[in-house]
Amino acid sequence: MKKTIIAILLTALVATLFFGCSSPSDDTDDSWGELEERGTIIVGFDDTFVPMGFKDGSGTIVGFDVDLAKEAIGRMGLEAEFQPIDWNLKETELNSKNIDLIWNGYTITDARKEKVNFTSPYLDNRQVIVVLSGSDIATKAGLEGRIVAAQNASSALAAITEEGAGATFDGGEPILFDTYNDAFMDLEAGRVDAVVADEILARYYIAERGEEKYTVLSEDFGDEEYGVGVRKTDETLLTKLNEALDAMKEDGAAATISEKWFGENIVK
Known part of the structure; x- marks a missing residue:
């Protein structure tokens, strides 16, 4: 009887250790599946940052980055949803999953790279x-x-x-x-x-x-340089977004958006 009890306890302990180690935590989840199911990607931005993303006189969200995001996300088969945020808390908003991207004249820095992953640069500044x-x-x-x-x-x-x-x-x-x-x-x-x-x-x-x-x-x-901020766990989203931006540069869509806002193509 003692041997049987010990065997059961050992089996339970091994199972607990196995599943505890192999089950991914929320911190390591790639959220692409959730985004596809939801059908939208939430873009966090400072709605006063002209001309990248801001509210015009009628309260409509407009801007170079807004147009760029709509086009890129549309090519990924999803819709862009824009969420104004406190710029002081942008990385916190991203990593708390209140937003899915930081896209609004977001400068690539070493300090920020510790908190988020960046797309390839798309604009000099x-x-x-x-x-x-x-x-x-x-x-x-x-x-x-x-x-x-x-x-x-x-x-x-x-x-x-x-x-x-x-x-x-x-x-x-x-x-x-x-x-x-x-x-x-x-x-x-x-x-x-x-x-x-x-x-x-x-x-x-x-x-x-x-x-x-x-x-x-x-x-x-x-x-x-400007880039788009992505959660470090969202490798699929990062790959797809880079692919969409590269395609937009190649087929002239990015240039068209740039010329609309700046009168010339300044996209990298």
Whole structure:
């Protein structure tokens, strides 16, 4: 009897260890099957980031990245659903499965690569310094002792921090805003002396608000590339998305979208 009980217990223990080790956890699941079943991919974006993804005057979600995402996701047999998010929490939203992609002028950085996987780069960008016309700030060194603005959790902030330039600004750090719209409003009002921002966004703002009002300095805080952020577990989605983007570049669809928003093809 004792031998029988021991044998049963050992069998149960082995089975528990086997199934416990072999059963995949939620952390390692590739969600492609869920996305196919649902029929949609939820794209997380900052709805103030012109011209990449934003709400127009009628409240409609529009933008270069919006059009790019619709086309790419459509080629994957699914529909794009756009979800405005707090940009400070973008990686948390992604890895909590509240969204499936981060797609909105999302700069590829080493720090972000630790949290998400990126598609191949599809656009070049740089972090430019914008001042009001007539400002006596003409170089990056001229920012010393000045009030400099950037968006919270932005690649501009990361670039400033990496150079250690923030310590030279008034207050020892840049002033951070939730949106670049707020930052540019404060620049126009004279409450900040300069804004560091993505060139693509800055050029759009300048064109919309009047090029005569602003000066973009020749010096900047570095070049960078945009990619789409994907959960590290979603290898199938990453592969399919890269394939769709590559096909769009080859057949001219990406160029058509670029020309609509920028007047030329700037897609990599």
